[in-house]
Amino acid sequence: MEYRTILHIDMNAFFASVEQSAKPELRGKPIAVVGSGHRTVITTSSYEARARGVKTGMAIWEGKRLCPELEIVVGDNKKYQHTSTEINKIFQDFTPEVEAFSIDESWLDVTYSLKMFGSAETIAYQIKARIRHLFDITCSIGIAPNKLLAKLASDMQKPDGLTIIKPEDVAGVMERLPIQDLCGIGKKMQRHLNLMSIYTCGELGRCDEARLTRKFGIIGRRLKQMGQGIDDSPVIPFGEEDEVKSVGHSSTLERDIDDPVEIRRFLLQLSEMVGSRARRYNVAGKTISLYVRYADFFSSWGKQTTIKRHTNQSDEIYRTAVGILETVDLEQPVRLLGISLSNLQHEVEQLPLFEDDRKKLEATKAMDSVNQKYGNMVVTLGSLLPGKEKRGSHVIPPSWRPDGIKKVDVK
Incomplete structure (x- = not known):
């Protein structure tokens, strides 16, 4: 072999x-x-x-x-x-x-x-x-x-x-290894496996596959393979990832907010970040999703809506996100906001038919060019007032990549 x-x-x-x-x-x-x-x-x-x-x-x-x-x-x-x-x-x-x-x-x-x-x-x-x-x-x-x-x-x-870890040593390494040491076994999965009296990778690898499948569905077989140290997934080089399915960004706010004006200001900022990345890689989407996490950290919700045509324009993403927000009565102050664009179409750029739309496209391109050179949000929509006090906490998300559409620019 x-x-x-x-x-x-x-x-x-x-x-x-x-x-x-x-x-x-x-x-x-x-x-x-x-x-x-x-x-x-x-x-x-x-x-x-x-x-x-x-x-x-x-x-x-x-x-x-x-x-x-x-x-x-x-x-x-x-x-x-x-x-x-x-x-x-x-x-x-x-x-x-x-x-x-x-x-x-x-x-x-x-x-x-x-x-x-x-x-x-x-x-x-x-x-x-x-x-x-x-x-x-x-x-x-x-x-x-x-x-x-x-x-x-x-x-x-x-x-x-x-x-x-040499191939001939795999079985010995896995025998007594705690299941939580494996990448992909989080605390929730660990608890479920422990309830099945599975604590080590050796026990997981010997568990009946049908039992795991009844409990966890299609990932049951994958769990058994993980317990045996089996993994056939390839190393996927830069630029060869599967076609991206969505473009999104979220931000934990510096403080809990319940003022609708402030919430919309953050939504506009996120919409600009999502739209900018979508335009950079020439994709557009029809489905806009809004995610909200409340101040208690545990309560959250997500809703989405599908519009009539594909878009990567920040103002359209923003208006749609606000429309979603207006269908919900916020139960408590907001801790985190997220927006994503999905149902994507690739290679979408074409010259609009109407002059107003062409002017808007050229203005957007100019704004993107400045922001890519000098940093995000140097130039933005007029209704988003500048100032650090109005911005969220910029962190490096798990989706960060050094290049390509999955790259997320950071502050």
Whole structure:
């Protein structure tokens, strides 16, 4: 049987490490990276802070209570985006098959690069050396026959680790491994499996497939394979992803809001971000979705509507989102807003028939050109007043990619 050779590269405490590299006075100190808003939590912490119990998602006061000398650093998303993009360029020197899983994680399929570089271990050490030399930060690397196991391996030694799982060792590794250590097994799935007396991957891999399918439907078979360390999913290089199905953006607000005027202001900002990305990649959609999460964090709703024609115009997306909002009585102040455009048509650009529409298209193109050069929201619709106090908390979403339609520009 022919095995693939996959690397999973996980940057260690990425945001915190980038900050410590950029500011030598922070090196060796416990630091926490936070957002710029009034309502913010710890995005990530350095290993020095983690040793004191400071974790992602904690409130700043909680981190300070555990570690009084904790240094608070406001995150710089553009810096992290740039560093991640440059690191992914390093990976492409070793193989064209590079898939960004998030801003600080990537898979590499080096199966056909081994003859050139000698071994996967050699490739891993060269990557580590180049990242340390160029950026003065570290990464942990897992080497395995598939993506699932490579990610598992990269988590085994942190920071700055290198772990290899050979094909002949898979069964032994999986036997006693807790199911929650697998990528894709979240807390909810873990609880369901525990109720079935399944606690380890070995137990999951031996579980009757029919029993898993009755409980979880079509993913039952996939769960059993995961328990056995089986994963046939390919590494999908940049630009070769499946055709995108939707374009969306969401924002956690700096404070809970219930003023309809303020809510509409945020919806206009989100509509501009969604419309801009759709226009950049020449797609348009007929279905606009609005998502709202309330102040209690647990309550939320989402609704969508389909319009008569495909659009990527921000004002049309905005008007439709407002129309959805007007059908709902808000139960409490709003914490998060999200808008997405789906039911997409690709390669849509054509010259409008009417002069007013042509003028609008040219104005939109000019606005997009300025924003792409100088940053989002430099030029926007007149009704969206500028000022940081009117903006949401810009964070790097899980959908971030270094290039292509899935790339989300960050502040």
